[in-house]
Amino acid sequence: MTRRLLLSYLTLAALLLLCLEIPLGFVYSRGERERVINAAKDEAESVSAFASLSVSAGRAAEDLPERAAHCAERIGGMVLIVDQDGALLATSHPLSAAEQHSLASWPGIAAALRGTATADVRTSTIGGVQYLAVATPVRHGSQKLGAVRITVPTRMVHERVHHVWLLLVLGGLVALTAVAVIGFGIARWTGRPIRELENATHELAVGGTAVPVAITKGPPEVRSLAATFNRTAARLEHLLASQRAFAGEASHQLKTPLAALRLRLENLENDIALNARGSLTAALTETDRLARMVEGLLAMARLDESAAEPERIDLAQVCGERHRAWRPLYEQHGVWLALAGDWDCTGEVLALPGAVEQILDNLLSNALRVSPPGSSVSIDPRRPASPERRFAHRHPSPERRFPHRASGPGWIELHVMDEGPGMTEEQRRRAFDRFWRAPDAPKGGTGLGLALVQRLAHASGGEVVLRQAPRGGLDAVVRLPAAPAGPGGPAAPSQRPTRPLQTTAPGRL
Structure with missing residues (x-):
């Protein structure tokens, strides 16, 4: 906005200066030319009057050469005096015989001999004078005695006209500079309320606290x-706070009734008929599913309220811990959980405390639920191989794609690949919606696991996307920023990162 206002000020000032200075320059040039012409005419009339007296008194030969030389010296030009027949009477500069013989045929002298005063003026393209010659008849009463021709040098006039144009140009530049300095200050002052609004909007957009902006500055529209x-x-802010409070309080308050409900259902097992045991088991299953859903809502509410800063996380250490924690459960289901990747080149990532563990727990839980016996699931951290990879996610629009801002050492990808049935492209786009589950998804899910994974990845400054795995299953790819090398990055965490956001046990979500 400041640049646009400054450009508008300079444009208006330049147009105003052009409209004023160009006519002023031409007016001055024309006035200077008229002044020189009138001065030359006056000088010619003076010499003509002197020549008339000298010729009438018979003293032309004695007085006129001296007068012509004196006049030429004074004006710095050339003076010619001829008689009625065009013969040379006096000159301030020597002439050749041919020039003396043709004086009567010169345009200005010929007209003056006929009794007409002339002025031959040739101007330059900017209004300056390039050539000036004035011819005046010499009369004594009504008798024509000859003619006077004066040629005036125009170099000084030309220089003065150019000097004026130069002054006008320099004055215009000074005026534009002053307008630029003053206009910049005015533009900054005018745009200050807009910048405050922009900063407040940016702070609100990135999830900060909405700081009220002043409404006493700027024009009425800005106020x-x-x-x-x-x-x-x-x-x-009120709506978001109410939403977070409702999700947190509701999920927290539901935990105790759900626990009591499950306890009562379990106590009914000995008193219920055998043919009703199936319904009891289904009720217990739905109770467990509702409990997991409440846990997921509570985890999201805690994430919304969290103001923790990302810290350095040893990705290899976290992946090794989660592999050891989940491997027994995978073995019970006949699924092989493998570690892959080049661990020496992986390094550390920046993430919220406990975010990587929570991400892995949810992705491994989903992978176990869809993996058939005899298949395998791999945990594979790696560096991005190509800068052309693109991440798709749904936050907040239905589908947006983000290219890699940097490849190589800037990012680290964590892949969790299974060999299950996979998802269609449309299902992968909707998989991060809260409470959404694929039509053929196994029973027991809540539809909150992937939504929580996405929230944790975004809060850590990364992205998450679902792709088709090489063996037909699903490849969940989490991209996290790599921790900078050296002491310039955030302080290193303790040997094992704390996990304040961990709310589910393995296999529960």
Whole structure:
């Protein structure tokens, strides 16, 4: 906005200067030319009057050469005096015989001998004078006695005209500079309320606290916009706070009744008929599913309220821990859980405390649920191989794609690949929606696991996408920023990162 305002000021000032200075330059040039012409005419009339007296008194030969030389010296030009027949009477500069013989045929002298005063003026393209010659008849009463021709040098006039144009150009540049300095200050002052609104909007967009902006600065339109923004930000913050509070409080309050309900259902097992045991088991299963859903909602609510900063996480250490924790459960289901990747080249990532563990737990739980016996699931951290890879996610629009901002050492990808039935492209796009489950998904899921994975990845500054695995299953790819090398990065965590967001046990979500 500042640049546009400054450009508009400079454009208006330049147009105004052009409209004023160009006519002023031409007016001055024309005035200077008229002044020189009138001065030359006056000088010619003076010499003509002197020549008339000298010729009438018979002293032309004695007085006129001296007069011509004196006049030429004074004006720095050339003076010619001829009689009625065009013969040379006096000259300030020597002439050749041919020139003396043809004086009567010169345009200005011929007209003056006929009794007409002339002025031959040739101007330059910017209004300056390039050549000036004035011819005046010499009369004594009504008798024509000859003619006077004066040629005036125009170099000084030409230089003065150019000097004026140069002054006008320099004055215009000084004026534009002054307008630029003053206009920049005015533009900064005018755009200050807009910049405050921009900063407040950016802070609100990245999840910060909505700080009210002042509504006493700027024009009425800006003040009205600021007031509208304050109301919108306050309402949005209130709605978000209410949503977080409701999700957290509701899920927390539901935990105790659900635990009591499950306990009562389990106590009914000995008193219920054998043919009703199936319904009891189904009720217990649905109770467990509802409990997992409540746990997922509570985890999201805690994530919304969390203001933790990303810290350095040893990805290899975390993957090894989660592999050891999940391998026994995988073996019970006949599924092989493998570690892959080049661990020496992986390094550390920046993530929220406990986020990587929670991400792996949810992805491994989903992979176990869809993996048939005899298949395998792999945990594979790696560096991005190509800068052309693109990540797709649904936050907040239905589908947006983000290219790699940097490849190589800037990012680290964590792949969890299974050999299950996989998903279609449309299902992979919707998989991160809360409570959404694929039509053919196994029973027991809540539809919150992948949504929580996406929230944790975004909060850590990364992305997550679902792809088709090489063997037909699903490849869940989590991209996290690599921790900078050296002491410039955040402080290293303890030997084992804390996990404040961990709310589910293996196999529970």
